[in-house]
Amino acid sequence: MAKEKRCAALYVRVSTQEQAIEGYSLAAQERLLTDHCKQKRYEIYDIYRDEGISAKDIKHRPGMLRLLEDAKQKKFDTVLIWKLSRFSRSMPNLVTVCEELDRSNIMLVSYSEAFDSGTPAGRMVRSMLGTVAQFEREVTGENVILAMWERARRGKRTCSEVLGYDLDGKDGLKINDQEAEYVRFCFTAYLTYKCLSDVAKKAREAGYRGKRGKIPSPYSICTILSRPIYCGYNRFQGKLYKGNHKPLVSVDTYNRVQALLKRQGKTVGRHRIDPFTTIH
Incomplete structure (x- = not known):
């Protein structure tokens, strides 16, 4: 057959x-x-x-x-x-x-x-x-x-990409001056205007763009402002670990922004994916 x-x-x-x-x-x-x-x-x-x-x-x-x-x-x-x-x-x-x-x-x-x-x-x-x-x-x-977890505990980076920094070898981050200017602008402008929409508008007018060319929006500004990496801390599985990288803003500035975001979030009922974290 x-x-x-x-x-x-x-x-x-x-x-x-x-x-x-x-x-x-x-x-x-x-x-x-x-x-x-x-x-x-x-x-x-x-x-x-x-x-x-x-x-x-x-x-x-x-x-x-x-x-x-x-x-x-x-x-x-x-x-x-x-x-x-x-x-x-x-x-x-x-x-x-x-x-x-x-x-x-x-x-x-x-x-x-x-x-x-x-x-x-x-x-x-x-x-x-x-x-x-x-x-x-x-x-x-x-x-x-x-x-x-071990990387985070040792202060090594736990992300593959983040606005404001470039990768430095397999473990570190180095400041990207042009992007860092945008990040610092967001923190300063938010403490001044106290409104995400206003900050996004000012950022667009200044010509700032995200790492992949994304146009500033209230949501993207909020994402930047709520990242503890910018004051020197890495977040992994909900916990914070002191990073080895150079911060872009002070812990005090970061905490002031978080307090303001929390108050405004409760006022407007905005749903947050990640809770705002204060550094102690």
């Missing part, structure tokens, strides 16, 4: 942190999977890619969403992946996706883990590997939080 010819969809994914790691790149995954299809004489229907995207959910992965939509229309009978962690690191998401594929009689095949979902044993291995992938993601998340 002639072997059934398979039509495969290749799915490849890499997160931002993994892009520089050998073997994880999209190109490396595509080469392996394409060669595998040639050896197995699978027809490749399409290659679905998600670059720089985490596997913790599905809704933010355009490649995965497109694959699932094509799967519903049964445009292929096999989904070939390099490794199950490329497909999903969330067990609930993995179960949901695999149930959709199973309903359409589409097999999920892992190149490096040597399983396919066409048999009960393959589905059992798929489930076990999915549990391991979620465990690894959760442990990695805990380790990242611990590392960030």
Whole structure:
């Protein structure tokens, strides 16, 4: 009996942190999977890619969403992946996706883990590997939080970008004079005018812009004024840690602004995402 010819969809994914790691790149995954299809004489229907995207959910992965939509229309009978962690690191998401594929009689095949979902044993291995992938993601998340907490405790930066500063190596911040002028203007003007809208208007008239060219607005001014980083403190998970960077305003100025923001926030009923913090 002639072997059934398979039509495969290749799915490849890499997160931002993994892009520089050998073997994880999209190109490396595509080469392996394409060669595998040639050896197995699978027809490749399409290659679905998600670059720089985490596997913790599905809704933010355009490649995965497109694959699932094509799967519903049964445009292929096999989904070939390099490794199950490329497909999903969330067990609930993995179960949901695999149930959709199973309903359409589409097999999920892992190149490096040597399983396919066409048999009960393959589905059992798929489930076990999915549990391991979620465990690894959760442990990695805990380790990242611990590392960030230690950075904050040592006064190292806990952000990847902030108005008023440029990155200084992997741990520090150095003052960006042009942006720092805008930040200081916001603090001084707010204590003078006591109105976010007025400060935003004055900032626009003076030609100030955010780090990515954003035009000043009452909301963006409020965001600047409520950041303790400008008086020398880093915030991580709701707590403050003394930073090693040079402050742009004094603690006294920062505290005076916070007190005024609190009073005005209560008066106008403005909803605040982050609570205003006074430095003691």
